[in-house]
Amino acid sequence: MPEIAAHIVATPGSGIRHIYEIALQRPGTIMLAVGEPSAQVAQPVRDAAAAAWRAGRTRYTANAGISGLREAIAATLARQNGLQVGTERIWVTAGATQALHQAMALVLAPGDEVLVPDPGYTTFTMNAHMLSARPVPYALTPERGFQPDLDALERLVTPRTRAIIVNSPSNPLGSTFSRATLQAIVDLAVARDLWVISDEVYERFTWGEPHVSLATLSGGDERVLSVFSVSKTYAMTGARVGWLVTPPGFEAVMPAVQEAAISCVNAPAQEAAVAALTGSQEPVEIAARAYRENLAAACRVLDERGIGYLEPTGAFYLWIDVSHATDGDVAAWAERFLIERGVAVAPGSAFGASGEGWIRVCVASDLADLEEGLRRLPAPR
Template sequence: MPEIAPHVDRMPGSGVRHILERALQRPDTIILAVGEPGEVVGVTVRDAAAAAWHEGDIRYTPNGGITPLREAIVEKLARENDLAVDVEQVWVTVGATQALHMAMAMTLAKGDEVLVPDPGYTTFTMNAHLLQATPVPYPLRAERFFQPDLDELESLVTPRTRAIIVNTPSNPLGSTFDRTTLEAILDLARRHDLWVISDEVYERFTWSVPHVSLTSLDSDDRVLTVFSMSKTYAMTGARVGWLVTPPGWRPAMLRVQESIVSCVDAPSQRAALAALTGDQSDVERAAAHYRDNLIEATRLLDDRGIHYLPPTGAFYLWIDVAHASGGDVVAWCERFLDEQGVAVAPGSAFGASGEGWVRVCVASARGPLLEGLRRLPAPA
């Protein structure tokens, strides 16, 4: 029988999903491995989606999304991100996952190289393989507090490099890049004529630092920006995100969007519109909950002498378990799950630089979170 395309076989799987599948088979597991907000979507947002179904509003929508939602996104970008864009630069997608895939598909050809953060979100590398491009990790190291070394980053650029992916606030690190770092990355991209793909899914959750949108610093239309409703509004299952493109991309985007999904379903878009234009107190309450969880969690880790990266964004803790993991954090996470009943994400699932670290999501209820952290082994 015919064989699957060889580049698909080379595509890595998700190390986080591997741990989750094991955890789901074990009763009473404390699951801290997955970035799932513990908040419940507001009733106004749910009612908007339900109304679409009851009214029979379940037919095709425009490729780029319903006009009221795109207009609301334009207003949101101007108000919160200092971005002045046209409606035709905003393309509603099936979550940030599709937006990221679209951005990479539009900028990478077979054999091209893309610089991806390491540790970094697993889909960056998975998408590159699926598009028959080559992901080139740029290391984010503990000794630099997981900030990029700009000289090292530039040394990785070759004639085949086409794009750099930037993720701030970071999944999995819970870190952020400041304006100076972002400006330096843009300068590098200009020198080498590269695209920049900016993943800003966790934009609403920063701690003691402002979020800076890369596109707001872009002077020559080389940045594509990925946003999502999933984390901000706890709408992970509704699958609504959007991609902001440079101006003039409408003809190409129409073809690409049509070929992949045609359009996002109307009920989810109407729910997204209600969320963006409605009362934001649920978002503020969620942010306060995540911040307080981080405060309590880091206090517990400090008391136990466990090292971690001080979080400045997102809702993750990046925790050092090298004293216990013995150079194989994946195997250690499996043992920790089997012996202690706690699922955490192995850092090496996000790249080689993550060996010896684990990612913990703090978006759950505080009791299970703190209990899971109490079961971590402390250094001797």
């Protein structure tokens, strides 16, 4: 039998999915491990998808997506993000996951290096391996409030470095980078002639300073590839609609790249996304308030029990310190905790070596489940 390509075999699995798959086999598990919003998709959005199916609008669309959706995205970017782009730079993707892979495939050749946050979303590293590129982690540590050390970041740049990945608000940390930090990263990219891939999936959920899109910063428009999605904002995780905003100059290559990857995103889901972006934004505001209230309630439980955590400033996650209980192997501990205590949490080491001793908990779940799950965590002695 022929061998599987070596770079595919070397691609690490997802520690989050490992826990999730075990939890699915154990009825009654409190599920706090995956980033699944508890909010319901707004009825007009569901109606738009259903109407498309009933009317038989299920044919191929343009590679880049239906014009109505790209126009709605352009209007949203201008209104919400201060980002003025033509629709020729907007490419509808199968969720942000494909947009991230597409962005990395556009700028990374085999052997190239990409700087990835550590802790950071698992697919940053997985995608690099799948593209025969080398992920180089830049550490986000408690000592610096999980903010990047910009001098250390610059020291990681080598002649093989091609891109920096930035994720603010952060999954898994629930942290955000300041405008000054983001500008410094863009300045570094300009000085060293690097691309920047900006994962902004949690843009609508910030708890303090407003979200900043990197492409709006000085020097950003010509080198930032921006990734967005309806998954978290509109609780449409299963619809699989995201978009990639490219810098100028990608228009000639993108049709072939998109055709080779997915051809196009399914038409009814695109129509649902149009309804989400152009309809009332009250459901998003309601969800944001609910997630913020859940965060506050979760923090109270942890404070009462003396368990440390990172004060969240964005997204809907809590980054919790359980190093007092894990004996240096949080992945093994999380599996035992699931089996013995019936709570699924994401081990921090799934997001990089800097996550050892920490766990990520999604607070966009049922509040009673969230509070009960956190009460089952072992408290420091």
